[in-house]
Amino acid sequence: MGLLDNLKAKLEPAKGKVSDLAQQHGDKIDRGLDKVAKTVDERTKGKYSDRIHTGTDKAKGAMDRLAHKDAGHRDGNGGTPGSTPGGPPPTGPPPTS
Template sequence: MGFMDNLKAKLSPAKDKVSDLAQQHGDKIDQGLDKAARTVDAKTKGKYSDKIVSGTQKAKGAVDKLAQKDGGGTPPTPGSTPPPTS
């Protein structure tokens, strides 16, 4: 077994734990990100608003990705047709 295989095997339980926490507390994490973004935007007097918004969206996307159990991207919207598989 190579170094990377050993590393992946040891980090797997941590990844599962982080995924579970992201699922359970995703709304609180999103609220915290929004609050931090507002605070930073106020401290910088709006000078970096576009970068702050972009970073906040990326962070929320990362949290959403972590919350996915199967790692297969975003879940389909209820009532929508899933994409075709080939």
């Protein structure tokens, strides 16, 4: 068993606890993120507003995923929440850019 496998195995119980806390206190976490974002935005005199709001939105999205609130949406791994990353490759022609 590799180092990362060992680490993942040891952190798995903590992930469940954090998920439970995120479900129970999601509204408080959202309010806290908004309060911090507002304070930082005021102290930087709006210079980084777009970055602050982007970061806040990403943090809220991560918290929602952790709390499993978006069970009907795809996760960042290209699958449904709870799916294993690195699943079967997509079928069809590659996307064109």
